[in-house]
Amino acid sequence: MTKRSQPDQSLIAMPSFKAMRSFVAAAKYRNFTRAAEALCVTQAAISRQIRELETHLGTELFVRSGREVMLTPSGAALFDAAQLSLLNIFQATERIRRQKSDKRTLTLCCSPAMSTLWLSRRMHSFFSANPDLDVNIITTQHFLALEPGIDPDIFVTKIFDLRPGYLRTPLFHEVVYPVCSPGYLNAHPELKTLEGIRNSVLLDLNPYGRAQLTEHVDWDAWFALQARDWPLAASDHSHYFTSNDYGLVVQMALDGQGVALGWDHLVRDMVREGRLVRPVAEELTLSEALQYLIVKEEKADDPACLRLKAWLIAQFA
Template identity: 55%
Template sequence: MSHRHVDPDTLLLKMPSLRAVKAFVAAAKYASFTRAAEALCVSQAAISRQVRELEIYLDAPLFVRAGRAVELTAEGAVFFDASQISFVNIAQAAERIRNAPTDTQVLTVCCSPAFSALWLSRHIQAFLADHPDIRLNVITTQNFQTKEPGVEPDIVISKFANVGAGYKAFPLCHDVIYPVCSADYVKRHPGVATLEGLPDAALLDLSPYGRAGVAEHVDWRVWLAFQNIDIDERLPGSPPVFQANDYTLIINMALAGQGIALGWDQLVADKVASGQLVKPVPEHVTLRNSLHYLACKEDAANQQACARVKEWVMSKFTRRQPPR
């Protein structure tokens, strides 16, 4: 029988006693060794002993003792911020595991922040109401090619047909892109109702920076070029083009009447239908050479639940009739 040598784990070896940290967190939280002891159902001497052990380990005072009350030192405040967050994360993870219903399937869905905020948020409650035995854990990212360690999505909604081995992709829709703004903005700037006047408006532009996982990028320069308009020929004195890589921010600014954004139909169609946003011009651009996809993990233990989510999402896109 062979024994595999394991090198010393310096991180774990350097960790202080969790029992001592728990006593410290309680004392800091209640600003009292007595109250901390009551909260943890131990003696005050035990709290004092554990805190002293921690101070010796850290070689720093953690509390200033004034009568029955205690106050954190500067070193204690630094350690409390980190240890309290860590304890909260541990407690919440333990609670999720302890209380996870055995008859509920949890699916991890990975999508872009824009899809989550502008599409999923509108529909998810209806899905959960119709499928009470499925819980969705939504993780947003802009980089679908590099998954975070420990994150293995059951479903990925992205611009990529191939998101890794073991996934089968299903096409959802082409990108259909058109200008959108508030009705109030058109009233205040009637010139934007023509293609010629559109470039001179306050343009809200989706920046490519920080969006390495996007397959292609359509900004105002590209969209106007499809209309044979050069953005560099804007009138002198036109408002500067505002840029951000957060599409939700861009759309919220358009809703607030701060300018004109490019609207991706699958994300803004409901807002256009409700009148929250309007299309100042009828022109649109359709990217025929690229698609959005829903990819399902084929070897998932909960394939039936994945299939139900897939059918639900695809049914929403099948019913839609985007502009041609």
């Protein structure tokens, strides 16, 4: 005898998808007529859906003022959740739809800094040369603990022993050196010595949330490896800022707020363009820290994956 499922009250009590879609459109455009035009329905249909939703919730979601509508506090709270939920549903269905289309989608996983400071500047050239390919970029600092369902085709990471079923290609050793804005150097000519940098405003990258990444280098480590071991730690200095967001650290350097440690592969373009400068010639090559291109073994001979792999290697070269 088949056991019957108990009624799911959370699903039963949930408003209809059509009503939520009408509500989000009305909240977005602040006008029922414009919402109706956006959804290709009548204004009466939008009004009816909103009225039924308000009756279901037992509260007003909009304040009507002439042709414009404004969200009530209850409406604003619902809009924040509903807009994000509908967007997630749309993105999931689009991913499924693209899997069934002729256009190939590859998933590339890298760090947020790599994505923002390196990849975003170059992807247009890949898409121009490969109009038949889409690339889904996943960023993380936790390469060993990706969310279920995330299965990248290619990684760019310094963690070489990532997971079984992937093949790795070494790309480059990391090189680290101080950088600042030209204006900051002009205002602080003492930065042309290591002592001057040590006494300036130091912008540092902290290891919070980066435990899986090896060879973390902060200012104390950098100075020590330059045979400069000052008794006072950088973190005890009166002019010291730290964040685990490397993009923020670099932006503060660009804005003339201090001196940052620049990872060459991430800041090289900005140095070449003159947006950042190297106040001293000293640098640190991390001989034990390699960045790798890691490709799913089952995709090793896939033509689309080979194109993305070859493009990445060429860009790093």
